[in-house]
Amino acid sequence: TVVIPLLSFFSSLSSGLQGCRRFQSSAVNYNTMLLEADSERLYVGARGAVFALNASDISASSALTIEWEASPEQKRQCLLKGKDNKTECFNHIRFLQRFNSTHLYMCGTHAFRPLCAYINEKTFVMSSQPEEGRDKCPYGPTTGYTALIIDQEMYTASQFEFRSFPDIRRNSPSPTLKTEDAPTRWLNEADFVGSALVRESLGSSTGDDDKIYFFFTEKSQEQTTSYSHSRVTRVARVCKGDRGGRLTLQKRWTSFLKARLLCSLPEYDFHFNMLRSVFVMPGHTPQDTLFYGIFGLEWKNVKASAVCRFSLSEVQKAFQGPYMENQNSGFKWKEYTGKIPDPRPGTCITNALRARDINVSTSLPDDVLDFVRRHPLMSQQVQPSDKRPLLFRKTTDYTHMAVHTSQGLDGQMYHILYMGTDEGWLHKAVEIEGQLHIIEELQLFDEPQPVNSVLISAKQMSVYVGSPSGVVQLSLSNCRRYTSCYDCILARDPHCAWNGAQCVDIMTHTDRSTLIQDIQNGSRGCENTQDDVALRYRSVRVGDDVLLQCELSSNLATPIWTLGGHELQGYGLNSGFRTGTDGLLIIEARQDQSGLYSCYSVENNIKVAIVSYNITICLDLPPPPPRPPPPHPGPLLPHSELLSPRNMQAMYLSLITILGGLCVVLTVVLVYVGFCLRVGNRGKYSLRTAAAAYPNNKRHSRNRKQHRSSSHMELKTISSNCNGNGFLQIVPGEGHPSPNKEPPPPAPPLPPTVQLPSSVCDIPNGLSATLPSVLRRMNSNSYMLLRQSDSENTSPLCYSFAEELNRILEKRKHTQLLPRPDESSV
Template structure:
């Protein structure tokens, strides 16, 4: 390497690190709210898991929650209140059959509720995996009770077999549209409409190639349509790309759509979709070589705008482990519709090698246009339904369902890119701020059980806060929001949680409220608190686009707290940062404080070690936070620290209280204990359990005399341990040195061995067989 080149690399390295630190990819939430501060309503029932299917019944004030082998009706305002529940368990026979097919009986061979939809007659349609044999039923809620009608309906093609396989479904005009697998092995993916005429996709890799289904939505495209178009159903999924010329499998994101009035073809594509078209969905994240994979979508529409102004918000995660970025991209429905209505097709072309190459189709396109819905132009040609479509059009769409053009997001870039825990679910809520503008606030669930609250202000990514909903990291598997209650509902394997859309009370000052840049919240100058915009009739202080806190009135001065410390002692001065974006600085006697070995700066305060006289003074903790307009400084805490020397130290011992009911009671207790001890000792002396002192002196003198006599014996005495006698039942036990010749007693007399060596047994406990010996 050239010396100048190497030098330039080292010179640019600090700049690159600085850019990396300031990168929006490292953007952190302004506020991180721990689990114990969220105050979420939670629901969990012991022994039940996988609360991942939700249905909002705002007409009944219910959140219907589907879990493993159970469905719950919860109070929409407080989901910790269970109003009703119904069990839907598999039989032992079903579990055994599932086990015999090689599935886990305790995990897979159960009934996971996967489908919950409202019918037009107010009933609910519910489906479960049912031990790898999916089944559906109708459910009602009447008189505070959930009831399954036991009208078992075959769930194949409606509900997945595998409880851990991705799927999607919607109920449109009382017809169920579902995307799942048709068979036990999961090898036959299908997009299906169950009624009135059952219709599905072809089992061809060019239609669906190892897909992972994400979500579905319907669009009223017939509304005010000049072409007499039909309504559409959109499907979002990812799949292995058939058009990729690569050695390894490449996963791409897709959006497909079908026409609601599709009845299939007459001869070709009988009971198959004649309007199935799909296109690649791009979300360009930096210069990633591999496309990011779609995980969830949310359809947002302004009820006062035309359907073409609707937006699809989608979250993406990398398909390789080399990156920890997640992204949110937004797509206009009009852009998606235009690609299907006017775009070019891709066609498979055989090449000399064994694989098939997909290229843009440049030949003639049949009329009516393949994949198009029946419109006014087709009706003029006598084609009033898909059964009238010519075979040439049907064969074209059967072979070429893939569009050539990829769909790009708004402004060709993501709304939000963040490094950290992967995104899993997203919902979007519109709110009108104090400036009169409407903003779309994104609530994003993550793998760690947190929810991000984020807004994109004219291209600026801003995360207002991150809230932890569950005590342990639990992946967010479902998200719903209700404008009726102003609440968000989240489901995970562990349970369900409920939090409000607006949480303004977390801001304690005007500056904190404005710098939060939350379009839901503003500062009330009269009540002097941060409140929700919707809860106030007065004009509130708010600056969401710029975070201009200079419009706030002057804050009340912070009252200093007196603190004292001994010479050589340690002390911590607390100062929690008001936000993650704020930088804490300290002053002592109005001069910047330089940290040292004895003055250590902590994340939440200042630590004074081995204090000396020079450490006394006025300490002030300040928060410095940048917004889009300028830098704002506010005093968080102030302390007046005084140092007490050793000569002034007086250790005062508190004098014992002599009077009062507590002392008298203690004296009475002590007296009773002494009397009880004396009685216990007297009783033990009387019974002989404890020998009297003079008896102990007499006994010691006798033992001394006996020891002198024993020393006069032959010096060749061998002492052996006396064998322990077997205790006799109900015989008195005595201690002594019996010298009688009673050979039945082991231990008192001397024994002589066969060798003539005298053996003396030590005194031992003896059992008396005859009462006359006492």
């Protein structure tokens, strides 16, 4: 099932991002973040600078800065290598972590000559001169990369040298280790996205070692040559205590193994073969560790994302299974069925091996190490929980995620995911019985830009989002945006509950006995609450069109309309009603359609009243008040020579001559302008955009924002048959950009039109057999039926556009609205 966010909030609306804090500077590309909960500091690495921010309020003026940019000479050398002077020839901070109790460690690309440096945490300055970083940091700002500092040892995975193969390394202290390239290449065009330490030695009954897991996408090795370019997602593992082999695999990993991560839709045999982000969720014990991953498609022109969850036990099971064997010089791999050496290749040093005097990896037999060299790939695939994704969205590219746990009022622990998109949105979702329910989506930036990193602070109850333009801090929850009991319950937000008067954050309440929450079902607890329903009055004339608006805050809700307490059934052309996202449209109102109209929101089998309209349809509205009689003429002016007949005749002739000359000039100008317009916009009509007619429609404000540079609308008739009724369709047109400004974004594709038969007049009632029965809204514009035959027996007439528009405007002119009417537009 494709999951839709329950609520949408936009950055252009103040109610959407309440409590949002931002940090920006002259630097760009805020990609690397490190959160220190104890010191309440958020360290941020950008292009050419590192910042220390106050974690409780990143917008505070107490930010500390280290400027670290590449020298002009180094930038010149970068240009000589053929690199881009707008993106690559800078110092992009790719690594920023704690080294010990007093210092941080950072690495930067330094215009394609990587360097690393120590930072004194107390003074926030570089404590030494930068050192060589070729083996610790990639050359480019976008090269796949992940790194960890564990007990002052640095583990990295990337393509380090300029033209080398990617590998996994331990850089310091000695001995340094790396992956093998021959005779079997362990990594095949790998693109790394994440890594994690799992302390599997804690509480281990076998004396097991800690392990470092690496997550990446690489070129497939399991397939034949015809599929050699397909990509697969992997998890690899090395032992923390690995010291390499004595002769075989000297300065190479002896514990390296890798397996495929499978994230797919089984019913469609559809695989997501690109790994974008990984978040490691520690459990109460190491065996309870979970891996959350964001997966995408290899096709760049198709947007789709899936979120899969894997357990550590499933990963361990794959590494304990059968191996794959390389045949035909690497072109074909199949499962190995021969004898496996003892001790098992790729395992860590355990108590059983220590009892055999094998205390370090350099003591392993050569046949074991040679088997490891030739068999790095496991045959068994790692399946996700429930053998399927937690979430699938085919219109979104998620980029990064972070996961937070919260206990609900029912005592259960819920995993809450915060996922950033490539267009600058943040989705908050809760996992319920193996599926993700998206609580809300937040637009973080006015201009689309990708989310580069996401961090969560349980102490500050904040989520931090890094982007190309800056860092955003948001509260983990904002329960005040739910204004009613049903809004609070239907959200199914583990952070929020209803206290009888408002939606509150449960973390701020020690006494939770009176709070109402239903995360599992999202439907119980509000049965005895009463919400005030707005009642509006309107009087209209017979034959007028009336739009009754009903704005639903939830994207999952469905509107239902009643008239006099009875639900309206069917919205065909002959019913006199249309329904859409705007509300209910009464077409050519009749007197028998007067009454009380009520709009209900139906969601999760719950029916909630939203608004009611008392509509009075009159045969004719009261006539306008009579005009006052003309004033009595005053006394005549005294006779003057200037008003003699001879002088008056001369004045009239002069005036006529002047007006005639002006008419000639205006005629020439109008002919010239008309000719230019006919040549430039032949066959088009332009109207001012109608996007501003819906200022309260939050659901489509993002589309209005994206097309605000288009200042005209284009009107096209669907049917070109003059003998049939015209059905005009309002679609976005092309605006005229102002000079010295960038051109507006391209208009969206036209909505689907109605295909009419060749003989429209043969259809009963004009177009009633082909027009849609429901008004659909796109980019804040609704379709408008401008002309329809009055009866089945009347032949349709042909009206020009000007005549039809004048006729409707003339009729609308007489509609009488009550004081303070609600918004209405047709």
